[in-house]
Amino acid sequence: MEEEKKTGVEHVAKLIKEQEQRDVELSDLKQELKLAKQTYELHCLQMETEAKAAKDGLEGRIKELEILLEDSRNQVRVLEAYSQSKSNMFNKKEHIFKSFVEFQFGALKELMLSSKSIKHEILQVQKSNLEEFNDLGVKLKALIDATGDYHIVLAENRRMFNELQELKGNIRVYCRIRPFLPGQAAKHTTVEYIGEHGELAVVNPSKQGKDRRCNFKFNKIFGPESTQAEVYSDTQPLIRSVLDGYGVCIFAYGQTGSGKTYTMVYVLELIGVGLKNRVVGATAMNERSSRSHSVVSIHVRGKDLLSGSALHGNLHWVDLAGSERVDRSEATGDRLKEAQHINKSLSALGDVIFSLAQKNSHVPYKNSKLTQLLQSSLGGQAKILMFVQLNPDVSSYSETISTLKFAERVSGVELGAARSSKEGRDVRELMDQLASLKDTIARKDDEIEQLQLIKDHKNEYPGSMRYGDSSASNDSSGVVPHRTRKPSDRRIVGSETSAYQESIPEFSDKHSEAGSQQSKLFDGDTGFMSSADSEILRFEDGDYDDISSDISDVVPSARTDPDGAATDQSTKLSETFRKSKVASTIRLLQSQTQNASKTVMVSRDNPKGSTSTKNTVNSNLVKPSKRWQ
Numbered sequence: 001m002e003e004e005k006k007t008g009v010e011h012v013a014k015l016i017k018e019q020e021q022r023d024v025e026l027s028d029l030k031q032e033l034k035l036a037k038q039t040y041e042l043h044c045l046q047m048e049t050e051a052k053a054a055k056d057g058l059e060g061r062i063k064e065l066e067i068l069l070e071d072s073r074n075q076v077r078v079l080e081a082y083s084q085s086k087s088n089m090f091n092k093k094e095h096i097f098k099s100f101v102e103f104q105f106g107a108l109k110e111l112m113l114s115s116k117s118i119k120h121e122i123l124q125v126q127k128s129n130l131e132e133f134n135d136l137g138v139k140l141k142a143l144i145d146a147t148g149d150y151h152i153v154l155a156e157n158r159r160m161f162n163e164l165q166e167l168k169g170n171i172r173v174y175c176r177i178r179p180f181l182p183g184q185a186a187k188h189t190t191v192e193y194i195g196e197h198g199e200l201a202v203v204n205p206s207k208q209g210k211d212r213r214c215n216f217k218f219n220k221i222f223g224p225e226s227t228q229a230e231v232y233s234d235t236q237p238l239i240r241s242v243l244d245g246y247g248v249c250i251f252a253y254g255q256t257g258s259g260k261t262y263t264m265v266y267v268l269e270l271i272g273v274g275l276k277n278r279v280v281g282a283t284a285m286n287e288r289s290s291r292s293h294s295v296v297s298i299h300v301r302g303k304d305l306l307s308g309s310a311l312h313g314n315l316h317w318v319d320l321a322g323s324e325r326v327d328r329s330e331a332t333g334d335r336l337k338e339a340q341h342i343n344k345s346l347s348a349l350g351d352v353i354f355s356l357a358q359k360n361s362h363v364p365y366k367n368s369k370l371t372q373l374l375q376s377s378l379g380g381q382a383k384i385l386m387f388v389q390l391n392p393d394v395s396s397y398s399e400t401i402s403t404l405k406f407a408e409r410v411s412g413v414e415l416g417a418a419r420s421s422k423e424g425r426d427v428r429e430l431m432d433q434l435a436s437l438k439d440t441i442a443r444k445d446d447e448i449e450q451l452q453l454i455k456d457h458k459n460e461y462p463g464s465m466r467y468g469d470s471s472a473s474n475d476s477s478g479v480v481p482h483r484t485r486k487p488s489d490r491r492i493v494g495s496e497t498s499a500y501q502e503s504i505p506e507f508s509d510k511h512s513e514a515g516s517q518q519s520k521l522f523d524g525d526t527g528f529m530s531s532a533d534s535e536i537l538r539f540e541d542g543d544y545d546d547i548s549s550d551i552s553d554v555v556p557s558a559r560t561d562p563d564g565a566a567t568d569q570s571t572k573l574s575e576t577f578r579k580s581k582v583a584s585t586i587r588l589l590q591s592q593t594q595n596a597s598k599t600v601m602v603s604r605d606n607p608k609g610s611t612s613t614k615n616t617v618n619s620n621l622v623k624p625s626k627r628w629q
């Protein structure tokens, strides 16, 4: 134990020693620590001072830097704003550019597509064109084949059209009743009934019973309300046949003031007599006397453009002088003679038309100058239409009845058994009249021959001729002997067509501005190109005077009594010869001027035609043109 104690004490002594040592070390450490602390504190102080200085320096620097930073920030902000705006602008531009590029791409795509489709279409069109060309070729061939047939059909159509016209009658009578005129006092009409099929009943207000009423029937009646256009539409088919080469004669007949000119002028205007002639129409036709017949002729020459074949048609529109009855007009002296003459020529016209309607072998053309003038246009293939014009007033009753009777005779239309016997008598009377006229004509022809012999004899002794340098001879057609006329003999007013000038060159010298018209007509139906000429030609008062004065060289002068009857044999011969010359001269002029149309005023003021001369015909004019020989 001791031992243990000793070890304990030693251990404690050792621990105490170690403790003391540790205390010394601790004190050293404390000293060191104190020194270190002082050094540290000093160092800290230094450091603090330095830190403070550094801090101040840093704070100053920081402030500077902050200012710089602020500046920089501001600059950055400005730059940012600038860059933002730039960026926005670029964005915008980029957007625009993108859309532009997109659009361009779209357009390009579309272009490529449409280019493709166009290419496709072109191919299609080329293909269809090719097909159409092929088709066209086939059709053209068929058309060429059909053209041949077309001409046949055209000819057939024309034939049928004309047949239709013929079925309607080549002589037709239309009756037109004019309305009461404004200012016409009592408006009592004589027209009681107008039927749909051309029936007309006229009443005499002063009579009673069965004599009161007269019935007539014509091809058509145009009542007072009928318009000009209605009249024209019914006349048009007839006028159309002029284009088919037919001769058409349209008469207007009726008492003075019944509307003949009114009907005629309108239709002439519509069928295109033309401006120039309308001017003429306004002067020549206004001057038109109700005591003269007026003839407007329109000649149409057509040429088939394919076959080159030609046709000639003509239309004569005859405005007849007033048909007053002599007893009613109470005319005396010259007016009486004039009225008698008008009635004579109208009656001669009726005879001619009646003979044509009856298809008589002899037609009494020679009975009046009017019928002589229209001879070539009345017979043969000619189509005749007569407008019977009526004044409905009761005061004109007797004129109305005589006009209607004349027209009824022309139309040849019978109203039935009750009237037919009367008409039968008329026919017999006419036949007798015709037979005696034939005899007269044969006698006159003999007389003409004899006179011609005398004239030929005279020609062998020129001194006996007034125009000694000319040769008098009959041409084969029995037309007036050729001779040189004095310049004042006759003058034809107006111009002729080129065809006419070719055959009669001298005639071109006679051209004047007065009333010539040549117009081209194309008829779509017939395919004919036509030219129509119209011209005003007047037979003035003295047209027959020179002829009679020529005759006076050959035949002793003759005197006629007031009734126009020859007083002795020489008068008869002279009259006969003069008449034959007048007739043949008219025929000659008529044939020579076939190419041109004309208004012919056959003066009634001097029915015998013996006054001064105004017109001239060149001697060459009397040579028959080749065309008309």
Ligand SMILES: Nc1ncnc2c1ncn2[C@@H]1O[C@H](COP(=O)(O)OP(=O)(O)OP(=O)(O)O)[C@@H](O)[C@H]1O
Residues within 6 Å of the ligand: 177, 178, 179, 181, 254, 255, 256, 257, 258, 259, 260, 261, 262, 263, 289, 290, 320, 321, 322, 389
């Ligand atoms: N249908 C009608 N409608 C209206 N007025 C008409 C008609 N017919 C004729 N007239 C008028 O009647 C008058 C006489 O007509 P127009 O001169 O045509 O007769 P006309 O028979 O030719 O006579 P004239 O024989 O004397 O020459 C004219 O004023 C005309 O305008």
